[in-house]
Amino acid sequence: MIAALATVAAASMAMAKGKYDVGASDTEIKMGHFNPYSGPVSAWGTVGKLQTAFYRMINEQGGINGRKITFITYDDAYSPPKAVEQTRRLMERDQVLGLFNPMGTASNLAIQKYMNNMKAPQIFVSSGAVAFGNPKDYPWTMGWLNYASEGRVYARYLLQNKPDAKVALFFQNDDFGKGFVAGFREALGDKAKTMIVGEASYEISEPTIDSQIVKLKASGADVLFNMSSPKFAAQAIRKLTDLNWKPLHFLTSSSAQIGSTLGPAGLENSKGIISTNYYKDSTDPRWKDDPAMKNWNAFMDKYYPEGDKSDTTNVYAYLVSETIVQVLKQAGHDLTRENIMKQAANLKQFSTPLLLPGVTITTSETDFFPIEQLQLIQFNGRTWDFIGGVIDGSAK
Numbered sequence: 001m002i003a004a005l006a007t008v009a010a011a012s013m014a015m016a017k018g019k020y021d022v023g024a025s026d027t028e029i030k031m032g033h034f035n036p037y038s039g040p041v042s043a044w045g046t047v048g049k050l051q052t053a054f055y056r057m058i059n060e061q062g063g064i065n066g067r068k069i070t071f072i073t074y075d076d077a078y079s080p081p082k083a084v085e086q087t088r089r090l091m092e093r094d095q096v097l098g099l100f101n102p103m104g105t106a107s108n109l110a111i112q113k114y115m116n117n118m119k120a121p122q123i124f125v126s127s128g129a130v131a132f133g134n135p136k137d138y139p140w141t142m143g144w145l146n147y148a149s150e151g152r153v154y155a156r157y158l159l160q161n162k163p164d165a166k167v168a169l170f171f172q173n174d175d176f177g178k179g180f181v182a183g184f185r186e187a188l189g190d191k192a193k194t195m196i197v198g199e200a201s202y203e204i205s206e207p208t209i210d211s212q213i214v215k216l217k218a219s220g221a222d223v224l225f226n227m228s229s230p231k232f233a234a235q236a237i238r239k240l241t242d243l244n245w246k247p248l249h250f251l252t253s254s255s256a257q258i259g260s261t262l263g264p265a266g267l268e269n270s271k272g273i274i275s276t277n278y279y280k281d282s283t284d285p286r287w288k289d290d291p292a293m294k295n296w297n298a299f300m301d302k303y304y305p306e307g308d309k310s311d312t313t314n315v316y317a318y319l320v321s322e323t324i325v326q327v328l329k330q331a332g333h334d335l336t337r338e339n340i341m342k343q344a345a346n347l348k349q350f351s352t353p354l355l356l357p358g359v360t361i362t363t364s365e366t367d368f369f370p371i372e373q374l375q376l377i378q379f380n381g382r383t384w385d386f387i388g389g390v391i392d393g394s395a396k
Helices: 001-017 042-060 078-095 105-118 148-163 173-197 208-218 230-242 258-265 291-303 313-331 338-345
Strands: 028-037 068-075 098-100 167-172 196-200 221-226 248-251 276-277 373-379 385-393
Touching: 028 042, 028 078, 042 068, 042 291, 042 313, 068 078, 078 105, 098 105, 098 248, 105 173, 105 385, 148 173, 148 276, 148 373, 148 385, 167 173, 167 208, 173 196, 173 221, 196 208, 208 230, 221 230, 230 258, 276 385, 291 313, 313 338
Parallel strands: 028 068, 028 098, 167 196, 167 221, 221 248, 248 276
Antiparallel strands: 276 373, 373 385
16 A cells, blocks of 8 residues: 555656646646638548547547647638637637647648747648748748658659650649649659640639639640649549540549548549558558558547548548657657657657558658658549559658
8 A cells, every 4th residue: 555655656746747838737738720620621621520539539548648638629711811810819818738730731831930939839730831841940840741742752653654644733723732743843853844734723712623624634634633622623533524534643642532532523433543642541441350440440430420431531630640649648748849849850660550551650850741651542443552562752
């Protein structure tokens, strides 16, 4: 009994010696987040919904190092002014420790200077814009996937397998779309001048993108690189079918979802699309008996039963949440904002069971992009087939 009391007392003393900034204490870690629960890309709202359920599970399991997670998430409607408003609300009224996996390129660009002036974490930004991997100028902002890396993977595939390709680029006219374009052009090098024969962009406020697809078909391209969000990606796939245009079709991983894009566009219409992935696809029969996928399915049944299991965005949301938990575990009892960033930049070949075999997460003081290893995949009308092995999309 005396030994047990001594153990409890020692644990209490250790906890009392914890180092904290605003948003953390002996019993709580307050995490901020915003997500487009409404607006033109509300399909991505499932990320915040799943994460709310995930941290409820973590709390039921005892929290992180004895502390419960308070996850505060608001709707920014994919609107930068709204994102600024919600960020100030989170930081100044709710007094969170930082922002974890906030969604959207334009929204996060709008708050990047503010978060760095506040010296507060803006980590694992749910965007792959190059701007979120710049530790020299923005040491408090860390990205996740690198859009430029994904663009390089498609370009390197073309150079090896279809070097005479005539490529049409279709992209969202902001840093989301332009990040892919930049990496793609960079990897093509001098061949970009001859291989890229058409370009068309769209604004997120446009109701339809039919005219852009008609224009790109007229360019004579036999490859389409489609860098659009789910709503517009589905429209593009349907328009390709209407026009009977059958280019080799690359679709970025952010929209290559059966539930939110390919299903609405028509699975038959989507056959042959090539994309990339780095995590296990919940719709792929090959993972049916995989222990990690079984655990994920059990989680969905218990904590997020209204969630769509065919929307692999929900797998992404789960594994990025696992990675955030790893960062907080590594932080131990030093829950200062500075140490959160230090630990986020100290992931060494970290792996969760939901990552594809061969894919690991590594960060450093100079590398703020956790995900740069990608697997090419091709849609067969029901699920995705692998093309080759894992490719490193980092700059060479």
